[in-house]
Amino acid sequence: MTRNRTLNIGLGLVAFSPFMALLSLVWTPYDPLEINPDVSLAKPSLSHLLGTDVLGRDVLSNIIVGSRTTLLTAFLAVLICMVVGVIAGIGTAVSPRWMETPAIFGIDIILALPTVLFAIVLAAVYGPSTFTAVVAIGIALSAAVAQVTRREVNVILSTDYVVAAHASGSSTGRIVRRHILPNIRASLFVQASGASAIAILAESTLSYLGLGTTPPAPSWGRMLAASQQYLIIDPIVALWPGLVIVITVLGFNLVGDGLREALDPTLRKSAS
Amino acid sequence: MSLLEVRDLVIKFGDKIVVDHVSFDLQAGERLGIIGESGSGKTLTSLAVMGLLPDTAMATGSIQFEGTELLSLSDREMSKICGNRIGMVFQEPLTSLNPLMRVGKQIAQPLRNHRNMSLKAGLVKALTLCERVGLPDPERIVRAYPHQLSGGQRQRIGLAIALACNPVLIIADEPTTALDVTVQREVLKLMNELVAQEGSSLIFVTHDLPVVSSMTEAVAVMQHGKIVEHTKVDDLFAHPRHDYSKKLIDTARATEAEFKRFASGAPV
Numbered sequence: 228m229t230r231n232r233t234l235n236i237g238l239g240l241v242a243f244s245p246f247m248a249l250l251s252l253v254w255t256p257y258d259p260l261e262i263n264p265d266v267s268l269a270k271p272s273l274s275h276l277l278g279t280d281v282l283g284r285d286v287l288s289n290i291i292v293g294s295r296t297t298l299l300t301a302f303l304a305v306l307i308c309m310v311v312g313v314i315a316g317i318g319t320a321v322s323p324r325w326m327e328t329p330a331i332f333g334i335d336i337i338l339a340l341p342t343v344l345f346a347i348v349l350a351a352v353y354g355p356s357t358f359t360a361v362v363a364i365g366i367a368l369s370a371a372v373a374q375v376t377r378r379e380v381n382v383i384l385s386t387d388y389v390v391a392a393h394a395s396g397s398s399t400g401r402i403v404r405r406h407i408l409p410n411i412r413a414s415l416f417v418q419a420s421g422a423s424a425i426a427i428l429a430e431s432t433l434s435y436l437g438l439g440t441t442p443p444a445p446s447w448g449r450m451l452a453a454s455q456q457y458l459i460i461d462p463i464v465a466l467w468p469g470l471v472i473v474i475t476v477l478g479f480n481l482v483g484d485g486l487r488e489a490l491d492p493t494l495r496k497s498a499s
Numbered sequence: 500m501s502l503l504e505v506r507d508l509v510i511k512f513g514d515k516i517v518v519d520h521v522s523f524d525l526q527a528g529e530r531l532g533i534i535g536e537s538g539s540g541k542t543l544t545s546l547a548v549m550g551l552l553p554d555t556a557m558a559t560g561s562i563q564f565e566g567t568e569l570l571s572l573s574d575r576e577m578s579k580i581c582g583n584r585i586g587m588v589f590q591e592p593l594t595s596l597n598p599l600m601r602v603g604k605q606i607a608q609p610l611r612n613h614r615n616m617s618l619k620a621g622l623v624k625a626l627t628l629c630e631r632v633g634l635p636d637p638e639r640i641v642r643a644y645p646h647q648l649s650g651g652q653r654q655r656i657g658l659a660i661a662l663a664c665n666p667v668l669i670i671a672d673e674p675t676t677a678l679d680v681t682v683q684r685e686v687l688k689l690m691n692e693l694v695a696q697e698g699s700s701l702i703f704v705t706h707d708l709p710v711v712s713s714m715t716e717a718v719a720v721m722q723h724g725k726i727v728e729h730t731k732v733d734d735l736f737a738h739p740r741h742d743y744s745k746k747l748i749d750t751a752r753a754t755e756a757e758f759k760r761f762a763s764g765a766p767v
Contacts, residue, residue, distance in 0.1 A: 395582030
């Protein structure tokens, strides 16, 4: 019961951003890029529900459109980190013993590399964009995914049923497909939801530092960065992007926790 | 030529010798029991034949199966023999089955590996195999997950997997240790019948002397990694030569005597 509740609340919070992203395709209260100096830093009112920023742009419209950047970043970064991480994790676990040490060393190096530093290098070479941010986040997160996956695969490789699969003549490829992937699936879902939360935070951080999404494209992180300069005059402008980031990240974390419990095979009812 | 010839098999973990110059022959259709206490090297010997030793173990010597030297085969070549010419039954029927795969698919696995069968054809054959190992309602069984079956049913599945490709040699590593005593007897009886029907050879690894005497004609007694006595089961009971063999027989007899006393109602 409790675990379903965690999962449901998480899914509800996470559903918030796709809903806004879909909404942005058909309707926004104002053009998010429309500048209107007359209403600079307006308080929330009926005409501007969440107020306006220093250039008089509607905050609600920007948050609604910004959800697209956030979702796209989370989706692509998680896709990169899961594909790279799972292949590296399984690969290093089933490879011959002599390859193990260099492989772990490689994973450790990427783990030790700060995401922001990596993003600065990428942005310096290819110019800052949502795409370079996504690649930097994806690669940085893949090391952690690879490490966890490697550990999980090693546990499964030592189980009796993998030994039994060898005994019935299964090749390594078949063992990975039929035995390892199905048995680490639950852990992969949990890792993916955790990685989504980190990716959203990282995109906000990078945009805040000017290494991610470039102006004028709306992004929650960049909105936060812009509002910082007017924090003393109008603190409420910073509240809204901060709030939606917290809601979405909290949602993904709750989904991760809920999944961890819901997919634990020892908690599953037997169907006999 | 013997079906299986093991010569001077030595298995080491680092400097620690766990199987020490083990040699034995097995003819086609012959049944051999390997008996010994935990750590005597009996399980490692059987795993070495299947090429399933852990990476940390080093095996030297020679294992010839149908004229092929198994110790020098690559993993790929070895996997053509495992499950095809040699079938294995494991000790723990629950952990040796994938918890997330329906058992029908697991029975079909060796057939798909070696007979190039499609999943569909494999599942049809799985139904016949379930019937052969005496599982009632095979249609339901093949769709079940391992945790939905009883211990005895699971070990019957284990037997079905081992027999799927009609192997010439079956290796059973303590196949009844994890089962209830009543179920043990049924599974042993079934194994006896199936091995006889197939005409395959059998290596039966156990620590239980009465069990081995009901399954095999010959027995090899292992202690501290060595075969200390290799003889017919009847001879072992009549004239045990090694002290350890004598101890095994005495223990088995003492248990039997105690059981008789208990059954007759005398105070223990």
